[in-house]
Amino acid sequence: MSRSITIRDVAAEAGVSLQTVSRVINNGPNVRPEVKDRVNAAVARLGYTPSLAARRMGGSRSFLLLALNDRDRTIDGWKSGEGTDWVDQMLMGGMLECAKHGYRMIFELIDTHSSHVEREVLGAISALHPDGIILTPPHSDNDQITELLAKQGLPFARIGSQIEGPGFAIAMDDRAAAHAATEHLLDLGHRRVGFITGSDEYALSAARTDGYREALEARGLFDPDLVAPGDFTYDTAIRAMQSLLARANPPTAVVASNDQTALAALKCANDAGLAVPDAFSIVSFDDTPIVRFSHPPLTAIRQPIAPMTAAAASALMRAKAGEADIPEQQILPFDLIARASTAPPRG
Amino acid sequence: MSRSITIRDVAAEAGVSLQTVSRVINNGPNVRPEVKDRVNAAVARLGYTPSLAARRMGGSRSFLLLALNDRDRTIDGWKSGEGTDWVDQMLMGGMLECAKHGYRMIFELIDTHSSHVEREVLGAISALHPDGIILTPPHSDNDQITELLAKQGLPFARIGSQIEGPGFAIAMDDRAAAHAATEHLLDLGHRRVGFITGSDEYALSAARTDGYREALEARGLFDPDLVAPGDFTYDTAIRAMQSLLARANPPTAVVASNDQTALAALKCANDAGLAVPDAFSIVSFDDTPIVRFSHPPLTAIRQPIAPMTAAAASALMRAKAGEADIPEQQILPFDLIARASTAPPRG
DNA sequence: GTGAAAGCGCTAACAC
DNA sequence: GTGTTAGCGCTTTCAC
Numbered sequence: 153m154s155r156s157i158t159i160r161d162v163a164a165e166a167g168v169s170l171q172t173v174s175r176v177i178n179n180g181p182n183v184r185p186e187v188k189d190r191v192n193a194a195v196a197r198l199g200y201t202p203s204l205a206a207r208r209m210g211g212s213r214s215f216l217l218l219a220l221n222d223r224d225r226t227i228d229g230w231k232s233g234e235g236t237d238w239v240d241q242m243l244m245g246g247m248l249e250c251a252k253h254g255y256r257m258i259f260e261l262i263d264t265h266s267s268h269v270e271r272e273v274l275g276a277i278s279a280l281h282p283d284g285i286i287l288t289p290p291h292s293d294n295d296q297i298t299e300l301l302a303k304q305g306l307p308f309a310r311i312g313s314q315i316e317g318p319g320f321a322i323a324m325d326d327r328a329a330a331h332a333a334t335e336h337l338l339d340l341g342h343r344r345v346g347f348i349t350g351s352d353e354y355a356l357s358a359a360r361t362d363g364y365r366e367a368l369e370a371r372g373l374f375d376p377d378l379v380a381p382g383d384f385t386y387d388t389a390i391r392a393m394q395s396l397l398a399r400a401n402p403p404t405a406v407v408a409s410n411d412q413t414a415l416a417a418l419k420c421a422n423d424a425g426l427a428v429p430d431a432f433s434i435v436s437f438d439d440t441p442i443v444r445f446s447h448p449p450l451t452a453i454r455q456p457i458a459p460m461t462a463a464a465a466s467a468l469m470r471a472k473a474g475e476a477d478i479p480e481q482q483i484l485p486f487d488l489i490a491r492a493s494t495a496p497p498r499g
Numbered sequence: 500m501s502r503s504i505t506i507r508d509v510a511a512e513a514g515v516s517l518q519t520v521s522r523v524i525n526n527g528p529n530v531r532p533e534v535k536d537r538v539n540a541a542v543a544r545l546g547y548t549p550s551l552a553a554r555r556m557g558g559s560r561s562f563l564l565l566a567l568n569d570r571d572r573t574i575d576g577w578k579s580g581e582g583t584d585w586v587d588q589m590l591m592g593g594m595l596e597c598a599k600h601g602y603r604m605i606f607e608l609i610d611t612h613s614s615h616v617e618r619e620v621l622g623a624i625s626a627l628h629p630d631g632i633i634l635t636p637p638h639s640d641n642d643q644i645t646e647l648l649a650k651q652g653l654p655f656a657r658i659g660s661q662i663e664g665p666g667f668a669i670a671m672d673d674r675a676a677a678h679a680a681t682e683h684l685l686d687l688g689h690r691r692v693g694f695i696t697g698s699d700e701y702a703l704s705a706a707r708t709d710g711y712r713e714a715l716e717a718r719g720l721f722d723p724d725l726v727a728p729g730d731f732t733y734d735t736a737i738r739a740m741q742s743l744l745a746r747a748n749p750p751t752a753v754v755a756s757n758d759q760t761a762l763a764a765l766k767c768a769n770d771a772g773l774a775v776p777d778a779f780s781i782v783s784f785d786d787t788p789i790v791r792f793s794h795p796p797l798t799a800i801r802q803p804i805a806p807m808t809a810a811a812a813s814a815l816m817r818a819k820a821g822e823a824d825i826p827e828q829q830i831l832p833f834d835l836i837a838r839a840s841t842a843p844p845r846g
Numbered sequence: 847g848t849g850a851a852a853g854c855g856c857t858a859a860c861a862c
Numbered sequence: 863g864t865g866t867t868a869g870c871g872c873t874t875t876c877a878c
């Protein structure tokens with residue numbers, strides 16, 4: 153119950169005014185080194201940590217960043233226990249970056265499809281007054297949200313967004329990644345490489361399809377018949393894969409748009425008597441725990457989720473601090489992790 | 500940049516005083532239904548959401564709950580990508596419960612071993628002034644932390660703690676779960692059942708060992724030689740399992756204290772030419788994604804992490820609201836999920 | 847049942 | 863370089 157110590161206590165302890173303490177805390181100018189030291193000593197002695205709420209009330213910063221994720225997808229992922237570690241990687245990248253600068257990242261879920269997205273977002277903003285907002289797919293490309301934030305003058309970052317727009321766009325090069333995944337298979341000797349697309353709701357789905365197509369076109373091997381529509385779900389991918397295998401001239405390998413899709417492809421291949429990787433190769437577009445522990449472990453594109461979130465947080469904090477020269481767009485490197493699901497085609 | 504709307508705007512819109520609006524927001528007494536409706540209408544019309552920071556400044560609540568997790572373990576888990584979904588389940592349980600009551604849960608990492616635990620915890624408290632704190636293992640049993648919080652008069656919950664102490668203790672019945680896991684194997688016909696313990700750092704490790712021993716003793720089958728010390732890590736478990744298999748009279752089944760331990764046991768059994776489950780059975784004490792996707796999928800105890808966190812959040816919020824009759828201790832039910840890693844012993 | 851006044855812990859703006 | 867003043871948006875206390 154001990155009354156918490158405030159800036160007032162520190163001021164008294166150091167024999168200076170409140171304002172001087174505030175200046176020291178905020179690394180403000182116009183404080184003599186000697187006084188600064190005295191204040192810092194008092195802060196240390198008293199174990200003082202400024203109240204975020206009070207700083208927000210008085211000043212123009214809340215030291216809060218708000219990460220908005222899709223409600224249904226996130227909860228479904230948690231409930232299914234399928235092991236997607238998107239949220240974990242986001243937390244790791246975002247929280248740790250925030251902590252470096254005395255910020256906190258608050259994680260929140262909102263309905264994308266809801267007619268009251270606007271109300272939900274505004275509610276969170278009014279309650280928290282965050283200094284910036286981190287948007288993740290599919291929110292990153294949601295005009296309703298981005299326009300709202302732009303209108304509010306609230307800095308925001310769009311993770312995984314390929315498209316132009318307001319805010320900081322931070323993404324992996326999905327086109328290049330799909331290109332690399334396809335090249336990986338072509339380099340192994342495959343000539344008929346299929347692709348199961350992601351949901352149209354995500355702009356990056358198109359980018360991935362493009363990268364795939366370009367890699368094949370560059371070698372004159374593109375066949376539109378080998379592209380099957382998916383939506384990132386297992387069930388849809390099962391049907392997509394089945395249709396691919398039912399082609400007159402089926403593929404010998406496939407690039408899957410995410411982990412669920414890749415797992416579905418693996419299942420179908422097995423069901424069709426095609427051993428992976430000897431008779432069929434698969435590249436996943438997510439490197440989640442479950443593809444690392446599947447049998448065989450899947451070759452996968454690793455998205456830099458933690459680095460992207462850290463970059464987003466960093467950009468927002470620097471923006472709030474008034475820094476200039478923060479790049480509007482950042483493309484972070486991906487990795488192609490070769491595991492046991494890809495091999496040269498048979499025969 | 501639009502100035503956000505405050506309680507003042509609502510008061511003007513509804514033609515009442517600030518205080519009346521505050522009463523309505525907080526479900527306070529002494530407001531005529533008619534006036535209440537008018538205020539609520541104004542709130543809805545304006546899309547007003549009170550500022551958490553201001554509420555904290557003026558009043559005695561911050562509407563924030565702080566969940567403290569072990570820094571090293573959490574980050575290691577995230578980096579390894581081993582698919583532990585502790586954090587996810589905590590978020591699901593805690594966040595959703597908080598959201599119901601206008602609260603937020605802030606997730607934070609602190610060093611257990613650090614000599615400055617105290618400073619870290621006090622810092623987070625001073626910065627956030629949370630209405631309650633949720634402790635997870637191994638913090639739940641950390642006297643340094645619990646005593647500090649008790650002294651501060653801050654309500655807190657200890658998740659997964661078996662031991663007596665201040666705060667709300669919310670746990671699964673680890674003893675009963677270990678008992679059930681062992682019974683499951685005995686019922687299948689096993690007579691020599693091994694156990695790989697967890698780290699001494701966690702009080703629940705002892706509870707699990709007890710439950711295991713009691714189940715065997717009840718049938719006169721307990722053999723101390725079949726208990727091998729582990730610490731929840733894969734490498735240590737490998738050695739523990741190897742020593743178990745090297746016994747003159749080795750076990751035909753084993754109960755593993757967590758998922759990494761179970762995976763290590765599986766690996767060792769395979770290496771020793773013991774097919775699971777035909778020649779050897781394994782029960783895991785975590786039901787994380789990777790044991791669900793291992794080969795074979797493992798029979799496991801499922802800890803109710805989300806329900807425990809939700810119960811913790813609920814207890815803290817109710818405590819802050821001045822409710823009485825909140826149980827000091829809650830034991831939540833576990834599940835034993837039978838999968839393909841357990842079968843009757845051979846011969 | 848309702849309203850007015852004071853103050854929470856800080857920072858912004860300005861004075862010195 | 864440093865201190866003083868005002869005020870952020872609420873809730874608390876107390877008066878009516």
